Amino acid sequence: MRFIDEYRDPELTAQMINLIKQSSVKSINLMEVCGGHTMVIHKFGIIDLLPKNIRLVSGPGCPVCVTDKRYIDQSIAYSRLPNVMITTYGDLIRVPGSTSSLEKEKAKGADIRIVYSSTDALDLAKTNPQKNVIFLGIGFETTSPSSAYIVRQAYQNKIQNFFLYSAHKVMPPALKLLAEGEVKINGLICPGHVSTITGSEIYEPLVADNAIACVVCGFEPLDILQSIFMLVRQIEKDEAKVEIQYTRAVKPEGNAIAQNLLHEVFEERDDWWRGFGVIPRSGQKIRQKYGRFDAEEYFDVEVEETKIDYGCICGEILKGLKIPNECSLFRKNCHPANPIGACMVSSEGACHAFYKYGKLNQ
Helix, strand or coil, rough: CCCCCHHHHHHHHHHHHHHHHHCCCEEEEEECCCCCHHHHHCCHHHEEEEEEEEHHHHCCCHHHHCCCHHHHHHHHHHHCCCCEEEEEECHHHHHCCCCCCHHHHHHHCCCECCCCCCHHHHHHHHCCCCCCEEEEEEEECCCCCHHHHHHHHHHHCCCCCEEEEEEEHHHHHHHHHHHHCCCCCEEECHHHHHHHHCHHHHHHHHHHHCEEEECCCCCCCCHHHHHHHHHHHHHHHHCCCCCCCCCCCCCCCCCHHHHHHHHEEEEEEEEEEEECECCCCEEEEEEEHHHEHHHHHHCCCCCCCCCCCCCCCCCHCCCCCHHHHCCCCCCEEEECCCCCHHHHHCCCCHHHHHHCCCCCCC
């Protein structure tokens, strides 16, 4: 188990916690903006290991959670069209729309398939020429390159029955909004997988404009603790900058091949984020060259009016304003078997992590 055990070593963990405590004096708010980090923080009880003056807050790092209900409602409308097959990653199928979900539509007979990769969706289009296959593309810069790849493959191979419905998003506009929001954030635990594509340079404007400490972080417990130590050290010295803890995977310049592919297939647009509303230039729309594969351009559907989930505070949780146990529905009406909001659906959602790993009296 080399390269796993090293990042979970109890002795090293104790040493890192002591370093954090010795370096920490100020009252500090740190936000993680990756669902993978949220899960690790709660699974390994990292919050309980930190001194009381350091507060960890979950942000909009879960792709399923930030996908707006309008997108779910439109996906449901597509699923009701004749000769349409919806392909999607597993978590999205359970996210509630205004009056239904993809899971419920599948139970009623809609052709909805769970896929494990975007190429699976393209393969289904090839083997089912009588169907219009729509892939529900969600996620940040981590998953959008794979969606861009299959759109280009469909174009090059002249596959006429494949379409992408894009809810792909980019991180920087949301991070800027958070930096200027109601919660005073001193430091960001920056997403590791996103940064393998974008590089760490995308966080430089946050440091320049908002003086927020940024550390790109890996996904093991000691990665998290080391990143917290690096952030504390910056904040205590008033030296906000961008650092990479996850050096085994992330470079400042990122992955140029993936970046070029994204730029070739997608262009920026204003987009909806759950809890935030429309964030300018935060979404990824298919460029005109590949417009033939854009589900929004090809299919004309009537989408029901979006309904609000009264009592659900998923939006406030994503902005760092509240934590899950402050929701009146948490562990009562809303739980993994009956999710009211998207934050309870995904294994990377803050509500799901609190429910699975949190203390009952939290």
